Amino acid sequence: MRLRTPCPAPPRAWTVELRPHPDGLLLACRQCPHAPRRVTAATARHAALTHLARHAHTDLRPPHLRICQCHEHGCRWHPRHRGCTGPVRLLLTREHGGRLWRLTDACAACAAVTTQAAVVPDTALAAPPQSSPLPARRRPRHPRGPGERTRVREMLSYLAAALPAGTPAATRLLALQCALRINTRAQVRLPAELLRSLRLANAPASWRELEQARWLRTTTTATAVIAELLDPTLLTQAPARPDRLQAADWALRAARPAQAGTTGPLLQLATLYLTAHSAPAGHGQCEFDRMAHDCGIPPADLPEVLDHLVAVGLLTSWQGCPDSGDLHWIRLLQSRVGR
Structure with a gap:
């Protein structure tokens, strides 16, 4: 045989x-x-x-x-x-x-x-849990998939490839919230209170830029903005939407720490990126060019942004290694915003 x-x-x-x-x-x-x-x-x-x-x-x-x-x-x-x-x-x-x-x-x-x-991020679709025929005692829910830092870090990396290279920081922050809060119908609803908490200087312009990039379509109501996302890859995220919503809330707090005072969208995005790449103690390391790419910052302008973070008290110090191309920072003061 x-x-x-x-x-x-x-x-x-x-x-x-x-x-x-x-x-x-x-x-x-x-x-x-x-x-x-x-x-x-x-x-x-x-x-x-x-x-x-x-x-x-x-x-x-x-x-x-x-x-x-x-x-x-x-x-x-x-x-x-x-x-x-x-x-x-x-x-x-x-x-x-x-x-x-x-x-x-x-x-x-x-x-x-x-x-x-x-x-x-999270391309393997997990099978939904089967419902029990008998009523069972409610068990505490355990997080599914990566933690907040990892989810935000991977989504910022993905948006750097999915959005046009010249997308401003304010638009990237708005796209991040939409991508993390998307439902199974590729829709997201951002209430007016949430939009105010983003504190973006020119939110209508950011919506227009995402529409011009063919990334979403929006409908504005008196209390919220409803967007339909046109990027099909976002639907392949793990179905644990409560964890993604938690990561979106974590990103809001990480981008707007109490120590920051009044900062613009570019510093918010840089702060969020460094926090997502930091250890719980506040120390961190990443590739210099990768941060510039993921944040849409020209590499020549990134040192000025990092110096500004030091000036406002968010970063104690930073150092770039010319041999390896790595970026090291000593202490990010708002690193306790989450896991």
């Missing part, structure tokens, strides 16, 4: 290209047998992300069956490093100025050295 050799599972790596066309652009997927379809320049980014998200939804696998596809391809997608290590996550990468987009499984080590890339 001949034993059948099992066929290897197809790789979890999908690539789409946006090719020039006289009438706009052509969206071509290397993994799809279909012919390229025509898209406009205004909808090209949204169409590419939607197509990649559809591939990820149709190929869900448990974590122990996922491998680093970057390693499988000989690590040609990033500079050389010491080797694959860490948990495997979905990594969204943009190349050639947005003409090529890739969504692939990659380990933490490969993801850290890949340029123009962001980890897509």
Whole structure:
């Protein structure tokens, strides 16, 4: 009797290209047998992300069956490093100025050295708990998924790739709240009280910028702003919405510490980023260029922003290492805002 050799599972790596066309652009997927379809320049980014998200939804696998596809391809997608290590996550990468987009499984080590890339948070959809036929005693709810710092850190990284590069800090803070508070219908409702707590100098302009980026659509009422998010990747977050709402509230407190006094959106965003990357004791380390990229700050302007944080008392000191490109800070005064 001949034993059948099992066929290897197809790789979890999908690539789409946006090719020039006289009438706009052509969206071509290397993994799809279909012919390229025509898209406009205004909808090209949204169409590419939607197509990649559809591939990820149709190929869900448990974590122990996922491998680093970057390693499988000989690590040609990033500079050389010491080797694959860490948990495997979905990594969204943009190349050639947005003409090529890739969504692939990659380990933490490969993801850290890949340029123009962001980890897509919580892409594995957890199965909803089955309801018990008999009434049971209510048990205390345990958090599901990463903590507040990790959720905010991953979402800031993802928004850096999903939003246009020149998106202002105020718009990024607003997008962060929308992304964390989204429901299963891709909608979010921000009451007027919550919008006031954001203390953004020009919130209407931020809404317009997100609409122009084809990231959401809004409806304004007397008491709230209701937005429909057009980024399908956000629907792949873990379904524990109470934990995401807790992370959104944590981000509000972290961006507006009591010691800050009156600060603008740029300092709020930088404070939030440093807090999300800090240890509970307040010390922290990250890549200098990564912070500039995730916050939308020109690298040449980042030292001035950090000096301003020291001047207002949020940061005791900071230091950049020219050899490794790392940024170290000594003590973030509002690091006790959460876990």
